[in-house]
Amino acid sequence: MAVDLPLDFTHAQDFINPLVDESLALGISDLHFERRGDEGVLRVRLDGMMREWARLTGEKMDLVVSRIKFISGIDPMQKGVLQQGRFEHETKDGKPVDMRVSVLPTPNMEDTVVRLLASAPTVMKLDDMGLQPHILEGLRKAIKAHQGLIFVTGPTGSGKTTTLYASVQEINDATRKIITVEDPIEYNVEGLTQLKLEQAKGLSYAAILKTILRHDPDVILIGETRDVEAAEIAVEASMTGHLVLTTLHTNSAPATILRLINMGVPAVDVANSVTCVYAQRLVRKLCDACKKPEPVSKELEEILKNQGADIPKQVFAPHGCKKCDGTGYKGRIPIGELMLMDDALRDVILESPTLTALNKAARKMGIKSMLQNGADLAADGLVWFTDIQRTVSE
Numbered sequence: 001m002a003v004d005l006p007l008d009f010t011h012a013q014d015f016i017n018p019l020v021d022e023s024l025a026l027g028i029s030d031l032h033f034e035r036r037g038d039e040g041v042l043r044v045r046l047d048g049m050m051r052e053w054a055r056l057t058g059e060k061m062d063l064v065v066s067r068i069k070f071i072s073g074i075d076p077m078q079k080g081v082l083q084q085g086r087f088e089h090e091t092k093d094g095k096p097v098d099m100r101v102s103v104l105p106t107p108n109m110e111d112t113v114v115r116l117l118a119s120a121p122t123v124m125k126l127d128d129m130g131l132q133p134h135i136l137e138g139l140r141k142a143i144k145a146h147q148g149l150i151f152v153t154g155p156t157g158s159g160k161t162t163t164l165y166a167s168v169q170e171i172n173d174a175t176r177k178i179i180t181v182e183d184p185i186e187y188n189v190e191g192l193t194q195l196k197l198e199q200a201k202g203l204s205y206a207a208i209l210k211t212i213l214r215h216d217p218d219v220i221l222i223g224e225t226r227d228v229e230a231a232e233i234a235v236e237a238s239m240t241g242h243l244v245l246t247t248l249h250t251n252s253a254p255a256t257i258l259r260l261i262n263m264g265v266p267a268v269d270v271a272n273s274v275t276c277v278y279a280q281r282l283v284r285k286l287c288d289a290c291k292k293p294e295p296v297s298k299e300l301e302e303i304l305k306n307q308g309a310d311i312p313k314q315v316f317a318p319h320g321c322k323k324c325d326g327t328g329y330k331g332r333i334p335i336g337e338l339m340l341m342d343d344a345l346r347d348v349i350l351e352s353p354t355l356t357a358l359n360k361a362a363r364k365m366g367i368k369s370m371l372q373n374g375a376d377l378a379a380d381g382l383v384w385f386t387d388i389q390r391t392v393s394e
Contacts (some may be wrong), residue, residue, distance in 0.1 A: 005054050012067035015060075020089045023116060024097060027331070029157075030116070033065050035109040040064075047284045047332050048157070065112050072101040080105045123187050126166045130285075130333040132373060138338045139278060143167045143245070146218070148275030149238035151225075153250045158281050159334055160247040161186050161223070167245060168192070168221055177216060181208050182223030197223070209233040213242075222246035228264040235265060235273040252370065253277040253339035254358035257349055267353075271346040279370060280336040283383050283391050284329040290321035291328065291381065300385045303375040307368060316381045328384075335377060335388065337370040 005022070009015045023031060023044065030045040040061020042054040056064070066076040072085030083103040088096050100115040126136060142150050150167070152160045165187050172178060172191045183197035193215075195208055206229040212220060213233075225231050225246045238244045250256045256277045260270045293314040301311050318328020339345070339362055348361045363369070368376075374388030 007054060007056060007060070009060070012063045015064055016067060017089075020097070020099070020116070021092060024091060026325070028116065031114040033061060033068075033112040033114075035061055035065075035111075047327070047329050048282055049284070065110070068101060068112065068114060069103070072099070074101065074103065079110070117186075123165045123169050123189055124162055126170060129163070129166060131336070132376065134368075135278070135336050135338045135373075138276070138340050139163075139167060140170065142276035142340065143170055143243070145243060145275060147238060147241050147243055149234060149273045150243070150245045150276045150278070151248050151256050151274065152245070152278050152280060153248045153253070153256050154280045155249060160280060163278070163280060163334070164221060164245050164247065165189065168219065171219065176218035178219040178221065179212050179215065179217040180221040180223070181212065182221075192221075193217075204230075206230045206233055209237070213237060217242060219243045219245070224248070231260060231263055231265050232269075235269045238273045238275075239269070250279065252359075253279045253337045253367070254362050255279075255355060257358055258353065258355055261349075261353075267349055271341075271349040275341050277339045278336055279339075280334050281370065281391050282332040283335050283374065283377075283387050285331045285333045285382060286316055286318060286384060287321065287324035287328055287330040289323045289330075290319040291316040292319045293317075296379075297385060299389075300375055300378060303372060304379060307372050307375075309376065309379065312379045312381075315378050315385060317384050317386075333377070333382060335370055335374045335383075335392070337367065337373065339365075339367050 005019055006015055019031070026046060028044045028046050032043040034041045034043060035058060038058045040056040040058055041052060042056065043050050044053050069076040069085070072087040074083045074085040082105065085101045087099050087101070089099055090096055098117040100117060102113045104111040126139065142148065152163050154160050168178060169189070172189065174191060178191070179193045179195065181195045181197060185194050185196050188194070197208065209222070209230065210233065220237060220242055222230065222234060222244065225234060225248050234244045234246055248256055248259060250259045256279070257270060257274065261267050294317045296312060296315055300315065304311055320326040320328045324330045342365060345361050345365060348357055370392045371388065374383065374392055375385065377383045378385035378388060
């Protein structure tokens with residue numbers, strides 16, 4: 001990393017404050033404090049990738065970690081147990097940033113992770129997310145319907161909640177009653193009725209959803225469909241005149257259908273309720289200032305040829321410069337797979353589908369896979385195809 005940190009400090013806060021400020025400036029999402037024998041290693045996650053930032057003596061590392069524990073409400077003297085806490089950091093310009101702390105005990109040491117979350121993040125617009133045109137058009141078509149069930153899927157950290165809120169914001173125009181239920185509430189948005197799931201009070205997603213339906217909502221946003229009961233209520237709500245948006249952890253759009261059926265939702269209900277599935281990942285965007293041309297690989301050429309796309313004369317690879325801190329990348333953009341339901345796909349769902357059958361039906365409909373969409377981004381010079389292959393498994 002290009003930024004120097006004050007490693008020779010007496011008070012831990014003199015290290016923590018500039019560390020957090022610089023992390024926010026660089027767009028770092030997580031800080032990892034790892035004790036390795038007599039040495040401490042600070043690693044960070046930037047644009048989705050882990051990088052080493054600094055090495056401290058074991059004594060300095062212990063001092064920093066103890067301070068982080070203390071200010072986040074964790075007992076620094078308690079060892080060997082899972083611990084969680086939070087603290088608020090005020091930036092140089094006076095803005096609060098929420099810091100979530102997690103401590104994981106390992107043999108003879110601990111692993112401490114701090115996640116940086118803006119206390120009042122701004123909801124992005126769909127137009128500003130970098131979505132491919134056909135995905136943007138399809139999502140807009142789905143969210144402007146007055147009923148149906150929309151799933152945004154992908155692993156943790158793939159931007160699912162960001163996409164959900166950007167979608168809801170498109171229709172947040174005071175003509176519809178929109179209710180959200182999450183754990184935690186990640187965005188505070190004017191015009192929405194937002195509920196936090198509180199298991200400690202005995203309120204599950206399913207229990208809250210049953211109550212929500214009595215409040216006459218037009219749109220319901222569910223932070224995550226966690227079990228079959230919540231899934232069944234979401235299905236029922238979507239078939240009784242509501243638009244429901246939620247997330248699920250699956251690898252692809254067709255796999256979402258199979259996951260719902262395996263959870264216990266009847267296939268006929270899945271076929272009649274789900275209107276749109278958008279599977280998403282985030283991939284590093286090439287730095288425009290230093291990306292360098294390279295020949296089109298045979299694999300990329302074959303993928304583009306199979307989808308009837310033009311083969312570019314060249315693509316681009318990361319190089320590294322001062323603007324991107326030598327990484328070759330600047331930010332991340334989404335790649336995805338959008339599946340809008342039609343009668344042919346519903347017929348497949350009703351016939352005890354397999355993942356192979358669902359994938360075949362999706363391709364027959366003209367739905368591009370995530371790998372194919374990633375290949376298009378590589379052909380446009382926005383990403384490195386090697387990163388697409390690393391991020392997406394077909």
